[in-house]
Amino acid sequence: MFTLPEQVKIVEVGPRDGFQNIKQYIATETKLSIIETMVAAGVTSMEVTSFVHPKAIPQMADAAQVAETVASKYQNTAFKPIALVPNLTGGKKAYSTGIREVSYVISASEKHNLENINRTHIQSLEDLSNIVKELPDLKVRLDVATSFGCPFLGRVDDGLVTNLIQEAVKLGIKTVVLCDTIGVADPLLVYNLASKVKTTFSNVEVGLHLHDTRGMALANTLAGLEAGITIFEASVGGLGGCPFAPGAAGNAATEDLINMFHAMGIKTDIDLSKYIEATRIVREKVQDVLTSRMAYACSYKHI
Amino acid sequence: MFTLPEQVKIVEVGPRDGFQNIKQYIATETKLSIIETMVAAGVTSMEVTSFVHPKAIPQMADAAQVAETVASKYQNTAFKPIALVPNLTGGKKAYSTGIREVSYVISASEKHNLENINRTHIQSLEDLSNIVKELPDLKVRLDVATSFGCPFLGRVDDGLVTNLIQEAVKLGIKTVVLCDTIGVADPLLVYNLASKVKTTFSNVEVGLHLHDTRGMALANTLAGLEAGITIFEASVGGLGGCPFAPGAAGNAATEDLINMFHAMGIKTDIDLSKYIEATRIVREKVQDVLTSRMAYACSYKHI
Structure with missing residues (x-):
């Protein structure tokens, strides 16, 4: 018999991870209307943009x-917007707009980190340390890119992932997200x-950011549930994910996760x-x- | 820790369940070349056509x-072709071509059976009984349509499924396939x-025929593996499934299953x-x- 949780938390990443892959500029009002529709549907955590x-x-x-x-619109509501920030400058900009939670990305694979953002692990961790020190009111989530595979x-x-998390925990990070950046994870x-990761860091919130590149997004989600994960990032329509x-x-895709x-x-x-509707x-x-x-399934009558 | 089997058996259904949904006529030589490519890749069990x-x-x-x-081509090889037959006449035609294994479909939902093939459960079971009696050398698989949901x-x-299997077992059926005909199954x-079904009918081979309508094909496959299922039907490219x-x-899609x-x-x-290649x-x-x-994942370099 499966051991399944009663409740999970979905973190919507479409307006950040999805939109950033769209070449055609999306009008700000369209972005806001999509965000507002998702919040109205009950989404309480969302990456709304990237600095x-x-x-x-x-x-x-x-x-x-x-x-x-x-x-401003959702101040004092259950909805908590998140912004991705690549460095302290981005963190300060986000903070000045009223954002109080940010995502910061480091790849478990240092080679990928260098190729992707041109920083060593030490440089990335120094940057993270500066954000945490200079913006103490900001909640910082660490996205561990290439947690399962790297090009x-x-x-x-495993050790590359746990070592990186260990360093981040020393800086005060309390939420990490294991990201299947190139879509090669499998349920096992x-x-x-x-x-x-859950066993090693029992005081850390652990989320999963999965891709459907090889059709395993929901199978990997199921495996995550069975491992005790209750935080899942997903994107409206399956947008993004390179x-x-x-x-x-x-x-x-968020709607596929919700449905399952x-x-x-x-x-x-x-x-x-x-x-x-979103x-x-x-x-x-x-x-x-x-x-x-x-x-597509929703375009005909659901039983 | 997952309990996973060492080996599974894939039953390819593309040339039957996939092709039957294609309106444009596929040349016989194209059908044969696809079948032959899959057999060359190692497929040993396949629904090759429908009578x-x-x-x-x-x-x-x-x-x-x-x-x-x-x-004729694969006589005395490990590859065993299967044909779908809707009745005794189809069974006799299949037998005369050298086919020695057939699939026969009954819906767990009698209403669906009536709408789909215009027969009651009793009529369908009588027909199945005639096939088994008149063609004793034929191995007959029972596809239990609408096992998980019905329009x-x-x-x-559950009882509709186990009752139907119980009747089929009385007729000598030793292989049943639980089919998610409208794609509404979930892992639980x-x-x-x-x-x-495995516990109730310990001497019966139980397979799964899953759909990806709501993205859960591989998650449901994983759930099937955890329940001890080792026979999975799938279709090349994800063709078919209404x-x-x-x-x-x-x-x-067969390639998605194989990859996982x-x-x-x-x-x-x-x-x-x-x-x-197929x-x-x-x-x-x-x-x-x-x-x-x-x-699509295969069209860029695999790690």
């Missing part, structure tokens, strides 16, 4: 406007790594039919062909 | 030619029903890269957009 340099990702040029609008290393050793790998090829899937959780009697506090806006205004399964 | 009336499914008008060619009943009660449902809407997924099994160290005796032929000659994830 990267607009030259690197022009889609995020309106980061301050999006963050400020959202932080340079292949399989990533997820179960084993998630169990190890798909390399046309037709390829990237991020796990509800089917098994696991609460998310999100209303799926209301959430699907998927419809995304199809209409952002990208007409989505990799989410529920985006 | 339904060509007026009902024109795509299967060459059933006798396909069956005869395949049965008329919604959730299907699969685990519970598969465990119950998708209702454009863009919707149907059958579990291999990633977890479970043997299938199928060479994935050789199998993907997927390429399907994309080129049958249907250019596939719902399989591996059909």
Whole structure:
């Protein structure tokens, strides 16, 4: 018999991880309307934007406007917006808009970290340390990229992941997210790594960020549930997650996760039919062909 | 820790369940070349065609030619072709081509059985009884359609499935396949029903036929593995499985299953890269957009 939790927490990452892959500029009001529809459906945690340099990702040029609008609108509500920040400068900008939770990314594979953000592990950890010290009111989540596999290393050793988390914990980090950056995790790998990280760091919140590149997003989610994980990042419509090829899937689709959780009697506090409204806006205004399964399954009558 | 088997058996259903949904006629030589490519990759069990009336499914008008060619070519090899037969007449036709294993479908939901093939359970079981008695050399698999959900009943009660299997077992059936005909199974449902059927009928081989309609094909496969199932039906490219809407997924894709099994160290005796050749032929000659994830993931370098 499965051991399943009663409740899970979904962290929506579509407006950050999804939108940043879209070349065509999405109007700020469209971004806000998608965010608001998801919040109305019950999403309480969401990466709403990214404070990267607009030259690197022009889609995020309106980061301050999006963050400020959202932080102000939902102040003193259950909804907590998150922004991705690449460094202390980004952290300060996010803080000034009213954001109080940020994601910071380091790859378990140092080679990937160097290729991706041109920093060694030591440089990335120094940067993280500066953010934590200079912005003590900011909650910082550590996204451990390439936790399961890396385009340079292949399989990533458990030890690389736990060593990096160990260093982050020393700096005061209390939430880490194991990210399947290139979509090569399998259920056994997820179960084993998630169990190890949870056991090793019993005071740390551990989340999973899974991709559907090889169709295993929900199988890996199930393995995560069985390992005791209750925090799952996912993206509306399955947007983002760096798909390399046309037709390829990237991020796990939020609506697919919600549907599976509800089917098994696991609460998310999100209303799926209301959430699907956000998927419809995304199809209409952002990208007409989505990799989410529920985006299509919902277009005929559900039993 | 997961309990996973060392080895599973994949039953390819693309040339039957996949092709029967394709409106454009597929040349017999194309069908044969896809079948041969999959056998060369290591597939040992496959539904190669269906002996339904060509007026009902024109795509299967060459059933006798396909069956005869395949049965003759692979006589005395490890590869065992299967044909779907809707009645005794179809069974006799299949037998005359050299086929020695057939699939016969009854829905657990009698209402679905009536709508689908215009027969009551008693009529379907009589027909099955005639096939078993008149063709004693034929191995007959029972596909239990709507095992998990039905468009008329919604959730299907376990008892409907076990009662039907009980009747089939009395007729001598030794292999049953629990089919998620409309793609509404979830991992908990699969685990519970598969465990119950395996426990209740310990001398019966139990397989699963899963759909990816809501993205749960591989999660449900994992749940099946944990329940001790080692026989999985799947379709090349994810073809077939009656998708209702454009863009919707149907059958579990064979290449997605093989990839997950291999990633977890479970043997299938199928060479994935050789199998993907069959997927390429399907994309080129049958249907250019596939719902399989591996059909696209494989188009960039695998780590």
